[in-house]
Amino acid sequence: MSATTGSVPPTGSVLIRAVRPYGEGDPIDVLVVDGVITEIGSAVTASEGTEVIDGKGGVLLPGFVDLHTHLREPGREDTETIRSGSAAAALGGYTAVFAMANTSPVADNSTVTDNVWRSGREVGLVDVYPVGAVTVGLAGKQLAEMGMMAAGAAGVRMFSDDGKCVDDPLLMRRALEYATGLGVLIAQHAEEPRLTIGAVANEGPTASRLGLAGWPRAAEESIVIRDALLARDAGARIHICHASTEGTVELLRWAKDQGIAITAEVTPHHLLLDDSRLETYDPVNKVNPPLREVRDKEALRQALAEGIVDCVATDHAPHAAQEKCCEFAQAKPGMLGLQTALPIIVETLVKPGLLDWRGVARVMSERPAQIVELTDQGRPIEVGEPANLAVVDPDTSWVVHGPDLASLSANTPFETMTMPATVTATVLRGVVTARDGQVTR
Ligand SMILES: NC(=O)N[C@@H](CC(=O)O)C(=O)O
Ligand SMILES: [Zn+2]
Numbered sequence: 479m480s481a482t483t484g485s486v487p488p489t490g491s492v493l494i495r496a497v498r499p500y501g502e503g504d505p506i507d508v509l510v511v512d513g514v515i516t517e518i519g520s521a522v523t524a525s526e527g528t529e530v531i532d533g534k535g536g537v538l539l540p541g542f543v544d545l546h547t548h549l550r551e552p553g554r555e556d557t558e559t560i561r562s563g564s565a566a567a568a569l570g571g572y573t574a575v576f577a578m579a580n581t582s583p584v585a586d587n588s589t590v591t592d593n594v595w596r597s598g599r600e601v602g603l604v605d606v607y608p609v610g611a612v613t614v615g616l617a618g619k620q621l622a623e624m625g626m627m628a629a630g631a632a633g634v635r636m637f638s639d640d641g642k643c644v645d646d647p648l649l650m651r652r653a654l655e656y657a658t659g660l661g662v663l664i665a666q667h668a669e670e671p672r673l674t675i676g677a678v679a680n681e682g683p684t685a686s687r688l689g690l691a692g693w694p695r696a697a698e699e700s701i702v703i704r705d706a707l708l709a710r711d712a713g714a715r716i717h718i719c720h721a722s723t724e725g726t727v728e729l730l731r732w733a734k735d736q737g738i739a740i741t742a743e744v745t746p747h748h749l750l751l752d753d754s755r756l757e758t759y760d761p762v763n764k765v766n767p768p769l770r771e772v773r774d775k776e777a778l779r780q781a782l783a784e785g786i787v788d789c790v791a792t793d794h795a796p797h798a799a800q801e802k803c804c805e806f807a808q809a810k811p812g813m814l815g816l817q818t819a820l821p822i823i824v825e826t827l828v829k830p831g832l833l834d835w836r837g838v839a840r841v842m843s844e845r846p847a848q849i850v851e852l853t854d855q856g857r858p859i860e861v862g863e864p865a866n867l868a869v870v871d872p873d874t875s876w877v878v879h880g881p882d883l884a885s886l887s888a889n890t891p892f893e894t895m896t897m898p899a900t901v902t903a904t905v906l907r908g909v910v911t912a913r914d915g916q917v918t919r
């Protein structure tokens with residue numbers, strides 16, 4: 479694969495003072511020269527011209543990797559661009575994001591995927607990896623030229639029809655076979671479309687009471703198990719997007735026990751919110767898959783802590799005001815996620831004692847980097863390693879206000895919520911991309 483390095487050329491040096499790698503031990507200093515960690519110790523000195531970041535005793539983590547972001551470029555630059563989405567990512571502590579293929583035109587050919595890749599490099603705030611579509615036009619009829627996209631400048635390594643499910647089992651089987659030959663990963667939006675016609679909310683007591691059409695858990699779970707079996711027989715790897723149900727957790731556990739090469743992500747919103755949020759009928763809470771029930775939320779938290787669900791992915795899905803400020807059934811599904819992800823993991827897993835900071839590094843950086851085989855992300859914080867880092871102040875809190883976020887859209891379901899923990903700086907290959915709530919380029 480050609481695309482192992484990204485946008486920002488490593489130059490100069492950065493000294494991060496008084497940080498605790500993985501939240502462990504006493505504060506120490508970390509020196510970065512030309513994109514690489516060169517020294518870790520107490521009272522490290524640096525040459526003149528070195529940029530100094532005061533970590534104030536906060537936590538140092540490997541930069542986060544998001545396997546599931548919607549950047550909306552090309553086609554819906556009114557709602558997000560590669561620049562604005564990259565800014566949101568850098569401010570959220572991310573050093574790599576995977577941009578989903580459901581753009582307009584669809585990223586089903588190397589012209590589109592290579593353009594997204596190049597634009598990401600030009601912006602230079604985060605490594606933007608385009609996801610290629612599995613089928614032409616996301617239409618679920620004909621396989622896209624995955625090999626061409628993988629061979630292009632972007633070196634596409636993940637393919638998904640996200641937004642839609644590859645529901646035809648024979649096509650999915652072929653896609654898995656091709657992907658295995660190419661050494662790339664298929665990520666499935668697990669939703670049996672025949673079971674979700676008109677559905678807008680989790681099928682259950684809340685939807686019944688509110689008169690909203692239900693999206694049954696089985697629509698997700700039937701595809702998860704089907705694809706696990708198809709992957710088993712094809713000797714392929716399969717990744718499940720935005721796992722949302724207790725049953726999906728049990729199926730993942732079973733499949734992993736069988737030795738099937740299945741991985742899965744969970745979104746921050748499915749860890750924090752449930753369908754009781756729908757009482758107001760505010761479409762800001764409409765998302766695919768829908769917010770589920772308390773027991774699903776609990777199962778997903780446990781599964782992430784245990785490693786049954788491998789990682790956190792934001793499914794950052796910007797939408798324009800007019801697509802959200804309308805009747806619930808008409809509104810587009812999706813929520814912003816990049817700038818609130820880390821605080822929600824702190825709230826739902828660190829505070830209750832389900833994960834320590836090592837665990838946060840695992841689910842937000844190391845595992846996602848491994849799943850897509852990035853060699854320069856999710857690396858240990860050690861001398862000689864690439865300096866892709868996030869500095870976190872675990873003791874400050876902030877209040878979410880949509881218009882203050884870097885995104886061009888403001889559809890955050892976390893509006894007015896107080897978030898614990900702040901990302902105070904992000905470093906991409908030794909270049910400071912975000913600092914004190916501002917991007918640097
Ligand atoms: N999650 C969503 O509700 N929406 C996503 C598509 C998707 O992730 O399925 C979008 O592109 O808006
Ligand atoms: Zn999806």
Ligand SMILES: [Zn+2]
Nearest residue numbers: 578640641793
């Ligand atoms: Zn998505």
